[in-house]
Amino acid sequence: MWMKILNEQRGENPPRLTVEKAVILYENADFNLLRQAAAERRRKVNPEAEVTYLIDRNVNYTNICTINCQFCSFYRPPGHSENYTQSYEEISQRVSELEAVDGVRILMQGGVNPDLPFEWYTNLIKYLRENHPQIALDCFSPIEIEGIAEVSEMTTLEVLTQLKKAGMHGLPGGGAEMLVDDVRLDISPKKGSADNWLRVMHEAQSLGLTTSATNVIGFGEESIHRVRHMERIRILQDEAHANEWRGFTSFIAWPVQLENNVFGKRNRGRNRIELGAGPTEYLRHIAISRLFFDNIEHIQASWPTMGLGVAQMAILGGADDIGSTMMEENVVSASGTEKTCALELELQDTVSRAGFKPRRRDSDYVLLETPLVGQDAQTFPSPPPIQHI
Ligand code: SF4
Structure with a gap:
């Protein structure tokens, strides 16, 4: 059965992969043939033998x-x-360090902080816009937007409209995790239903903000849940395209990190094979996502959670982008990842050694001039220590 479905997908005009067929492939398809099919699809969607990456910085402001x-x-x-909340000057300092290494975008996300008034966010965006006009500001995730809306007694659409007016460029896809309420409400009961995340994203897309879709796997869910998550995103993307909006630029998945958190502790002693995801499972997920998303152009490989070696395998099996330099990362790394920064040289090497040409891009996946960097070309400063308040 899986062979017939895979052959269908490898045909000239493959039909849209249904949820049921995707689950059959997920659970049964031969690993190498599945990856081969995903690599072929990637070449159809993005024919250039190039893999993109972004020079950016994560800023976790609170x-x-x-x-x-x-x-x-x-x-x-x-x-x-x-507790900490960074000042405008501290955030700006981080952006200046990004500018010094040719960076083009910050990805700024933090907690849902009930003490920050609405003006704190709009003034921050204006401040960064004035001081760093060339840097794209992709800020806050849907749950932060909901938190800001609650504190300011505004709708999420009004919040997004004002942030965009202040100079925000995009809304990152953080907080999607698993858009299936059975799983979601068990691990994040206060985050609310999948519908909330999708509604805020829909609003952001309606305003022309740049958006991406994320997915965290490995909570002990079944493959049907993973595919249902993809289905919710695919449906929203159809709606965006029907409205002639760009919709999600990309799909980015990674496994949950199990150390240092309640989820890991709650499941201690449980068969760890069921939780998180090892390289083989992660690469299957990448391959399935490439075949499933006939309406999302870019599939990203996650080096921070899987390492550069597995990310390299991912670009040979469906992914066409290797993410970004990040420079620092404090959210996922708090749960156990060790590598929180990649030099441009490392990303270029990883891509080249897989047989692709590395290409810089911006937040909207527009290709940029790409110098091949040398051993001594780029070092990142250590992030300044976080000041606790
Ligand atoms: S992942 Fe959840 S708990 Fe952690 S900062 Fe985001 S909303 Fe808060």
């Missing part, structure tokens, strides 16, 4: 959060001795 996701080791509840 760790104060009231949502208490079980898999999160980053947040601290209000009043905790390790």
Whole structure:
């Protein structure tokens, strides 16, 4: 059965992969043939033998959060001795360091902080826009937008409209995790239903903000849940395209990190093979996502959670982008990843050694001039220490 479905997918005009057939492939298809089919699809969608990456920086402006996701080791509840919120000047300093290495975008996300008024966010965006006019500001995730809306007694659409007016460029796809309420409400009951995340994304897309879709796997869910997550995103993307909006630029998946958080502790002693995802499972996920998303152009490989070696395998099996330099990362890394920064040289090497040409891009996947960097060409400064308040 799986062979017939895979052959269908490898044909000249493959039909849209249904949820049922995707699950059959997920659970049964030969690993190498599945990856081969995904690599072929990638070549159809993105024929150039190039793999893109972005020089950017993650900024995690506050760790104060009231949502208490079980898999999160980053947040601290209000009043905790390790709380921090970065000042505009501290954030700006980080952006200046990004500019010094030819960076083009910041990805700024934090906790849902009930102490920050609406003006704090709009003034921050204006401040960064004025001081760093060339840097794209992709900021906040849908749950942060909901938190801001609640504090300011505005609708999420009004919040997004004002942030865009202040100069925000995009809304990152953080917080999607698993858009299936059975799984979602178990691990993040206060984050609300999948519908909320999708509604805020829909609003962002209606305003022309750049958006991406994410997916965290490995909570002990079944493959049907993973494919249902993809289905919710595919449907929203259809709606965006029907409205002639760009919709999601890309799909980015990674496995949950199990160390240092309630989710890991709650499941201690459980067969670890069921949780998180090893390289083979992750690469299957990448391949299935490439075949499933006939309406999302870019599939990203995740080096921070899987390492550069597995990311290299991912670009040979469906992915066409290797993410970004990040420079620092404090959210996923708090749960156990060790590598939180990649030099441009490392990304270029990883891509070249897989037989592709590395290409810089911007947040909208527009290709940029790409110098081949040398051994001594780029070092990133260590992130300044976080000041606890
Ligand atoms: S994942 Fe985000 S929303 Fe959830 S607790 Fe951590 S910071 Fe808060």
